[in-house]
Amino acid sequence: MSGIARSVVAWFAEHARDLPWRRAGFTPWGILVSEIMLQQTPVARVIPRLEQWLARWPSPDALAADSPAEAVRAWDRLGYPRRALRLHAAAVAMSEQHGGQVPRDVDALLALPGIGEYTARAVAAFAFGVRTPVVDVNTRRVLARAVAGQGEAGPARTRADLAAMEALLPSDPADAQRFNAGAMELGQTVCTARNPRCESCPLARLCAWRAAGYPEYDGPSAPRQARFEGSDRQVRGLIMRELRQSDTPVPAEVVESLWPDAVQRERALASLLADGLALGDPRAGYALPD
DNA sequence: GACTCGTGGGC
DNA sequence: TGCCCAAGAGT
Numbered sequence: 188m189s190g191i192a193r194s195v196v197a198w199f200a201e202h203a204r205d206l207p208w209r210r211a212g213f214t215p216w217g218i219l220v221s222e223i224m225l226q227q228t229p230v231a232r233v234i235p236r237l238e239q240w241l242a243r244w245p246s247p248d249a250l251a252a253d254s255p256a257e258a259v260r261a262w263d264r265l266g267y268p269r270r271a272l273r274l275h276a277a278a279v280a281m282s283e284q285h286g287g288q289v290p291r292d293v294d295a296l297l298a299l300p301g302i303g304e305y306t307a308r309a310v311a312a313f314a315f316g317v318r319t320p321v322v323d324v325n326t327r328r329v330l331a332r333a334v335a336g337q338g339e340a341g342p343a344r345t346r347a348d349l350a351a352m353e354a355l356l357p358s359d360p361a362d363a364q365r366f367n368a369g370a371m372e373l374g375q376t377v378c379t380a381r382n383p384r385c386e387s388c389p390l391a392r393l394c395a396w397r398a399a400g401y402p403e404y405d406g407p408s409a410p411r412q413a414r415f416e417g418s419d420r421q422v423r424g425l426i427m428r429e430l431r432q433s434d435t436p437v438p439a440e441v442v443e444s445l446w447p448d449a450v451q452r453e454r455a456l457a458s459l460l461a462d463g464l465a466l467g468d469p470r471a472g473y474a475l476p477d
Numbered sequence: 478g479a480c481t482c483g484t485g486g487g488c
Numbered sequence: 489t490g491c492c493c494a495a496g497a498g499t
Contacts, residue, residue, distance in 0.1 A: 225495040232485075233495090266483030273497085303497045323495045342478085343496090371495060380493080381488085410479070412493065424483050462482090 188357045190393055191333055192366045196357070198389035199369030202376070207234060208313070209368075215289035215314035217241050222306045222313075223274050228265055230375075236265055248287040250278035256475035259464065260431050268427055269462055272476070273301025291315040304345050312367050318360040320352035321367040325374025329390075330355075332378060336395030338404035339380075422446045422455035426473075430465060436472030 188196075207213065208221040220240055224233040240261060244250040250258065255275045262271035277299040281287060289310065290296055296307035304322075311317035327340035330351050352370075357363045377384045385391055396402070415421055425445045429437050446452040456473070459465040467473035 222495065227482090227494055227496060228484080229486075229494050264484060266485085267496090269482070270497085301497070305496060309495070321495090324493095325495070375495080413481080414491095415483080418481095420482060420484095427483085458482090 188362060189355050191390060192355050192357050192362070194389045194393065195369040195373060196362055196365045199365055199372055203368070203372060204376075206230065207237060214245075215291075215310065216246055218314040219277075219289050219302075219306075219310050220274065222309045223270055223301055224265060226270060226306070227267060232265065236261075236263065244278075246287060247278040247281040247285075247289065250275060251282035251287075254477050255463075256477055259427075259475050263431070264428075268464055270301055272463060276300040277302065289314065291317060293317070293319055304349070309367075312364050316360050316364055318356070318358075318363040320349045320356055321371070322348045322352050323371055323374075325372075325378075326352060326367075326370040327374075328380060329370050329374045329378045332383075332396035333390045333394045336399045336402070337406060338396060338401065339406070339408065341404075341406045342409050419451060419455050419458065422451055423459055426456060426459060427464065430473060430475050433474070436467055436474045438472045439469040442473060 203209065208218050217237075221233065221237050224237055224240075243261065244253065253275075255272055258271045258275040259268050262268055265271075280299055281289060285295070290299075291311060291314070293307050293311050296302050296310055297304070302310070308319045308321045309323075311319055312321050322345075324340070324343075327343065327348055330348075331337045331340035334351065334355075352367075355366070357366055373388070373390070377388050378390075385394070385397060388394070391397060422445070426442060429441065429445060442456060443449075443452065446455070456465070460467075463476055465473050466476050
């Protein structure tokens with residue numbers, strides 16, 4: 188095992204947080220749901236919603252038997268509600284094509300809606316112990332610093348990122364799983380984007396960025412998020428909140444009252460209809476998808 | 478590859 | 489206070 192992998196695995200054994208999806212007996216379905224919820228969403232906001240979700244829908248079959256509308260309602264304000272829709276669709280696919288089981292094969296997972304390169308590998312590795320590189324934004328930052336000697340990871344380059352992780356990944360599947368999880372944990376809690384705690388880092392003596400004297404990053408930077416205030420995303424969020432709260436179709440006048448700019452409002456509504464997050468028309472009103 | 482897609486807590 | 493961005497995916 189490489190020195191970096193060995194150090195991360197040893198550190199993780201001591202410092203892993205006690206998170207629900209790390210408990211013994213947590214099901215592959217639970218891990219899959221947690222990974223979808225954790226996409227672009229902080230751990231602290233996911234935990235309570237995850238536990239409610241799994242209590243209500245303890246299996247893919249259970250969710251598949253309910254409506255997309257209920258999934259979107261239960262998603263509540265976790266954000267990016269398309270994830271709820273896709274998770275429901277994934278449950279239907281698992282119910283119909285995988286005997287109600289979460290597939291353990293990376294390619295089968297990739298074929299499910301809402302599951303991309305990160306999530307497919309995370310589920311395979313953490314739910315089934317498959318030896319495969321798992322690379323999220325935290326791991327990318329750890330590798331950029333410790334290995335490449337750069338302060339930031341820059342834009343994601345999936346193939347190269349996976350190859351970089353693969354180069355360090357222990358051959359033993361159990362160690363590989365610990366390294367995958369440990370690298371993410373290290374990036375979240377120690378090797379953070381701002382104010383990294385290098386004095387507490389198990390890789391300090393191996394870190395190329397530290398050895399080089401913490402040079403300022405000069406490469407291409409990751410794209411910055413567009414302003415939220417006044418955006419279509421804000422308008423979509425307002426409309427979705429109204430749809431979630433209502434058991435009957437929301438009249439067009441109510442939608443109109445949510446945002447003054449008609450052009451932007453109609454654009455947001457049209458995008459929700461196109462996404463399948465809303466159904467309806469001006470006469471019947473609008474509702475979540477059945 | 479660039480862009481879009483929610484929400485809310487931290488600094 | 490206002491800006492940052494968080495276990496990404498799809499187009």
